[in-house]
Amino acid sequence: MVELIPISKTGYDNLMKELEELExxxxxxxxRVGEAREHGDLKENGEYIYGRQRLGFIDGRLGxxxxxxxxxxxxxxxxxxxxxxxxxTVVTLKDLDKNQTVTYQLLGPNDADFENGSISIHSPVGxxxxxxxxxxxxxVTIPRGEFRFEVISIDKSDIE
Numbered sequence: 001m002v003e004l005i006p007i008s009k010t011g012y013d014n015l016m017k018e019l020e021e022l023e024x025x026x027x028x029x030x031x032r033v034g035e036a037r038e039h040g041d042l043k044e045n046g047e048y049i050y051g052r053q054r055l056g057f058i059d060g061r062l063g064x065x066x067x068x069x070x071x072x073x074x075x076x077x078x079x080x081x082x083x084x085x086x087x088x089t090v091v092t093l094k095d096l097d098k099n100q101t102v103t104y105q106l107l108g109p110n111d112a113d114f115e116n117g118s119i120s121i122h123s124p125v126g127x128x129x130x131x132x133x134x135x136x137x138x139x140v141t142i143p144r145g146e147f148r149f150e151v152i153s154i155d156k157s158d159i160e
Contacts, residue, residue: 004073006087006121009160011111012074019065026058068110077105077157085129087121090155093129096137096148105157106130 007015033051077088085091085106092103105118106129112120119126125147128140132151139148 003071005068005071005110006075006108007068007072007110008077008088008107008157009074010077011107012069012072015065015069015072015110019062019069022058022062022065026055026062029054029058072108072110076160077107078160080156082154082156084131084133085151085154086131088157090157091129091132092152092155093149094152096150097146101152104129 029051033048033055036045036048036051039045039048075088080086080088082089087106087108090103090105092101094101103117104125106121106126107113107118109120109122112118112123112126121127121130124140124142128138128147129151132138134151134153137148137150139146141147
């Protein structure tokens with residue numbers, strides 16, 4: 001049995017949107033490849049060669065998107081319990097070495113985006129935070145060294 005991977009409603013919608021766009025693009029590129037094939041001499045036909053390469057990329061990404069969608073379990077992040085750090089919660093941590101706070105939303109690998117303040121529950125930091133409660137401390141080794149932190153608060157997300 002395949003284990004389902006949690007994903008936010010917003011992340012799921014983004015995957016579906018990308019899937020639809022790539023399916024449309026695939027039809028267009030396939031049509032252009034067919035037209036380029038009619039021009040003959042496929043070895044030196046740049047439009048045909050590029051089109052085939054683009055189709056390969058699109059087909060690979062479509063397969064990846066379909067697999068991610070089929071193995072996803074949609075979770076409404078606005079309805080998760082906030083007594084401990086779980087998928088969808090927004091967790092504020094205090095860096096015990098730098099005495100600074102940082103806030104992350106815990107998401108799945110298919111919709112986490114560090115630049116936008118979310119991390120995967122499967123990342124080293126996400127895994128260390130997972131299931132902790134406010135007031136609990138932990139540490140994790142990351143590329144820049146040891147990250148020691150305390151969970152300050154756990155809140156619900158504003159986005160699904």
